[in-house]
Amino acid sequence: MRMIAGILTLVAAVLLAGCSEGSLPEYRYRLTVEVETPEGLKTGSSVIEVSTRVASKNAIISPGRMTMRARGEAVAVELPHGRTMFALLRSETQPNWASNVMAQLTPTYRGDGAAKQKVRAILRMQGEYDLPLYERAGPRRRHMYPMLVTFGDLDDPTSVEKVDPLDLAATFGEGLTLKRITVQVTDDPVTTGIEKRLAWLREYEATWFDGSSTGSQDLTTDALVAQLSATYFSTEIGQ
Numbered sequence: 001m002r003m004i005a006g007i008l009t010l011v012a013a014v015l016l017a018g019c020s021e022g023s024l025p026e027y028r029y030r031l032t033v034e035v036e037t038p039e040g041l042k043t044g045s046s047v048i049e050v051s052t053r054v055a056s057k058n059a060i061i062s063p064g065r066m067t068m069r070a071r072g073e074a075v076a077v078e079l080p081h082g083r084t085m086f087a088l089l090r091s092e093t094q095p096n097w098a099s100n101v102m103a104q105l106t107p108t109y110r111g112d113g114a115a116k117q118k119v120r121a122i123l124r125m126q127g128e129y130d131l132p133l134y135e136r137a138g139p140r141r142r143h144m145y146p147m148l149v150t151f152g153d154l155d156d157p158t159s160v161e162k163v164d165p166l167d168l169a170a171t172f173g174e175g176l177t178l179k180r181i182t183v184q185v186t187d188d189p190v191t192t193g194i195e196k197r198l199a200w201l202r203e204y205e206a207t208w209f210d211g212s213s214t215g216s217q218d219l220t221t222d223a224l225v226a227q228l229s230a231t232y233f234s235t236e237i238g239q
Contacts, residue, residue: 024052024119029102030186031146032128033075033087034179035168041179042079046191048072048089048098054115066115068099073194073234075146083172084197085150085163087181088232091143095232102183104144105129128182133165145181147232149224157200157209158225194234201237204230 032045049071075087091097106121131144145165150172152159161171168176195201206214209225218226230237 024054024116025123026051027102027119027122028186028188028190029183030188031075031087032182032184033077035077035079035085036177036179037080038175039080042077044075044077046073046075047186047188049190050099050102052115052119068096068103070096070098071235072098072190073192073236074232076194076197079172079176081173083150084154085148086233087146087148089235090147090232091145092147093143097146101131101144104135105183123185125185128184131181131183154198155200157204160209160224160228162224192234192236195237198233201230201233205237
C-alpha cells in the first residue's frame with residue numbers, strides 16, 4: 001500500500017509540475033484614436049494592460065502555449081452633434097484583439113524563449129506606432145484596427161452600429177475622417193469609467209446585446225447585437 005501511495009503521490013507531483021505556468025512582465029499601452037472633423041481634430045484614448053503566462057514546456061496540454069489577458073476599456077471619441085464613436089477591445093476578426101495587437105507589431109520569434117523575447121520586444125518599443133488597417137503579412141490578413149462602433153441612442157445598446165474606418169462620413173456626416181489609430185507603451189494607470197457613459201453595461205456582462213447568453217453564440221446571423229457584450233467595452237465592469 002505504501003508503494004502504491006508513493007507512486008500515486010509521484011504521479012500527482014509530475015502532473016502538477018507539467019501544468020505549471022510562468023508569468024512574464026506585464027505591460028501597458030495607450031490606444032489613441034484621432035478623427036478629423038469640421039470642428040478640428042477630435043481624439044480619445046485608453047490605457048490597456050496585458051499580462052502574459054506561458055505553460056511549461058512539459059505541460060500535458062498545450063506545452064509552451066502563451067496566453068495573454070487584457071485589462072482596460074474601449075476608447076471613446078466625442079464627435080460633433082453629440083455623437084460618440086467607440087474603438088472596442090476586439091477587432092473585426094479577433095475577439096481578443098486588445099491582448100494581441102502589440103505582439104503583432106513585433107518580429108516573430110521561435111523556440112523555447114519565444115514568449116519572453118516577444119514581451120521584451122514590446123517593452124523596448126519607443127514612441128507611437130501607427131496601426132495599419134490590416135496585418136502586413138500572414139495568410140489570414142487579420143484586421144489590425146479595433147472594431148469601431150457608435151450608437152443611435154447611447155441609452156439603447158440595441159441601437160449599436162458598426163463604423164467603417166475608411167468612411168466615417170457615411171455614419172457621422174461629411175467632413176469626418178479617421179486620421180489614425182496609434183499605440184504606445186506607457187506606465188500610466190489602466191483607464192476605467194466607461195460605464196458612466198454607458199450606464200447599462202453591467203446588464204450585459206453575461207449576455208449579448210440581443211439578450212441571448214454569452215455562453216453560446218448564434219453563428220447563423222451577422223447582426224452586430226449578437227456579437228457584442230460588455231466585455232468588448234470594458235473588462236473592469238463588476239470588478
